[in-house]
Amino acid sequence: MSRIVIRNARLYDPEYDLKYDVGEGSSPPHPNDPTNNTATNTADLYLNDGIIEGVNLGGDVDESFDAGGNLVTPAFVDLHAHLREPGQEVKENLASGLAAAAAGGYGTVVSMANTTPVITEPEQIAELIAKAERLGQARLRPAAALSHGLKGERLTDFAALQDAGAVMITDDGIPVRDAHLMRRACEYAAELGLVIQTHSEEPSLRQDGVMNEGTVSQRIGLPGNPVAAEAVMIYRDCEIAHLTGARVHIAHVSSARGWAVVERFKEQGAPVSGEVTPHHLTLTDEAMAAFDPVYKVAPPLRSAADVAFLRDALARGVVDSIGTDHAPHTRAEKDRDMLDAPFGIGNIEVAFPLLYSELVTTDVVTLAELLRRLQRGPTDVMDWSRPNLDPGSPADVVVLDLGTSRPVRPETFKSKATFSPWAQQTLRGWPVATFVRGRKVYEREGSS
Amino acid sequence: MPTLTPKAQLLDDRDLERALTRIAHEIIERNKGADKLALIGIHTRGVPIAERLAGLIARFEGVTPKLGKLDITLYRDDLSEIALQPLVRRTEVPFDISGHAIVLCDDVLYTGRTARAALDALIDLGRPAVIQFAVLVDRGHRELPIRADYVGKNVPTSRHEVVKVRLEPIDSSDAVELWEQA
């Protein structure tokens, strides 16, 4: 195994709340840092045999990476990405999706189960994990489907899937229509300690809606999907979580009213948590007036008031995790009409720079809060150990350049979806390099 | 757009009136009176010319010829090439032109393309017995085999020059001027 040093690293370990200049005031010394690292004082981080060895240790190394004074912090965790393998490799596959994740600064990705065929069998889980290990990119921790064929009729074998390595149960992409089935799924998952992730939209209210129902949808004449469709289904799913004690993670909450339901149940101590996505934090339904299906996503982009509310929730620290809902499609699929084009935005490679530029540099949230929702937030949802830079921890780290502005260039994406709602937008906060299992899996072109 | 500077006055208001009077007499003479005679002015300044000629003919003959307005925009031969859109105006020919002697009226005869378009436009409206062409100024430089039957004044010009016709009530006075492109 190899020993790597990341030199000139401005270390940020979220578990020590080291507050260099990430927006939260003074900087206490790092307990692991003999040189009393500060904002203006960089250190060398040693990775050895896939784990973090320590700081400023010296000695021989196989590889040296100069972080150039950039921030070095644990790689991000995404509980919500559509990697499309098996069966939809024309949109994305494990190789492209996990490389894209690494390019976005992610060290761990939970893949969704709405593939072709749907992930319902333990062998499929084992195969995905084995393949991802061979790829050696970001780590894959697959989710399994809740129901066979995502049909919402018959539960999958949760225990066997869990034994094979599934970390989450979800029919994401399709709401679980039958409340009784959702109840049974939650009871079963509670017993096994599995997290259920929901796609909370009431189908009979959503109907054929392709965008947020409101003034914009009525103006431009596209069928609307009302906030109520999300809010009532979140309410149902939270009540079932409360009833069964299951850990229910409400995916991609898009609206103020939807989030208010999640927050209320959280306050009451129900075992629920909530996720928001980069696009629901940065785009509004006005974007749909351009009639470009690249903005078509489920749940839909909401009003400016909803975006403001979600941003405020993030600032208040009540959002549990930011999940990308990276949902790549082919250009041809997105070149269909607004009704026919599929839902989803590929975003995993721009998620951090987008959120950093739109939320941190504008003082909506602190860098520390944003990082929490990408590091500790997701792992707390899953009850995994929190990402940190302690010796002995997994050597999954990202080097973030918070200073340089660069345009979004979709043609350079590792993802197969080489187009983006944010194309050409100038952003800061680009990952320079990502290390997973102690190996460099991504390095920005022209950065060294 | 090129800037223009005035160069010479070709006709003043009295010259212009005399020219129209002569043309009116010629029209009457050629057509042996004003029965079955119709004057059709080409937008924009052919219209007042036709109106004035009609007034003069009515005065001389006691018979008022029929009057019409013709817009030839839809018949231009350059519509698929031009960069700026011309304003289309109404064609108003409130009678059947078939069997009539039509005198097309315009202010300036230049390349002949307007007259060509006007002939096509007119023939789409019916089958006149005869079509004649009256112009206030013929400035030469024909690009088509077209000539006028009645000419107020022949003016040799260069292609860099512009003939400006002012006619009441469209303009504040009557005059024909030669302008030069700078």
Next chain:
Amino acid sequence: MNDVRNAVDAASALPETTQPETTQHRHLLDLHDWSVDDVTRLFQTADVMAEVMQRTIKKVPALQGFTVGTLFFENSTRTKLSFERAARAQSADVLSFAAGGSSLSKGESLRDTLKTIDAMQADLYVVRHHAAGVPYQLARWTDAAVVNAGDGRRAHPTQALLDAYTFRQYFPGFDGFAGKKLAIVGDVRHSRVARSNIELWTKLGAEVALCGPATLLPREFEQFSGVTRHFRLEPALEGAHAVMALRLQQERMQTGLLPSLAEYQARYQLTAAHLAYAHPDALVMHPGPLNRDVEMSGALADSDRSVIDRQVAAGVPIRMAVLYTLLVGKR
């Protein structure tokens, strides 16, 4: 420049200008960026075209050398015919693409379909599609001009133009749209005709009163400037100078938006008696095709207050004007 005629005669002389207050539009997708002056000039051009259509020879050479492609992904014999007549009456070549959606349903993207058709090098496409936004998408992908002939629920600008044009022609003593009131009755939710008429009439200065059951008249319409929302005919029609009924699709009953046809007819069918609420000279309009005795009584449709036939007749001159306005001066 005071001498238009000279300019025509002189390729080398004075370029003729469009009137300064009008914009040379590339497309007609909706009426959002068409100014009042643009619309006024279009109406004036339509007046000229209407005269052409009254001649024995209903044809001018204005668009000779131009090719107009009709691209109807959704069937509409009437509108397609109207556009093709408008093109041919100006001597344009017409390519008619029967784009019934078969290839698209096999997975071909809209863009690929257009690429195939674009190889025919039309100068302008007339597009109808069941999905809102398709004309906007096509306009991004082609160098040709695009005319929206109806996209989903979004827009049907030529219909709105011919409706307003008909009103301007036939309302007794017409003196402008300011202070006028248009009442639109029926299925506003699904109606591109309603959306385009709201956009156009409010732009021209008129007030638009919408009337229908709440299921077919979403409350968001209250937020549109110059628009009021009513559930009863009387306040909607009060003082209205034009009353327009929208076509009611029978499928609205099946999808639960209306309890029954009888209830709709009882509450919203326009009859001669309702005109008592309106202005004494009010015109009765319908975008067609009319469901006789559903949204409007047959007697009212046939009455002397009805200008439904005149709306149809205005279709060709308006579409001629649109084609002329978009094509001439484009190069």
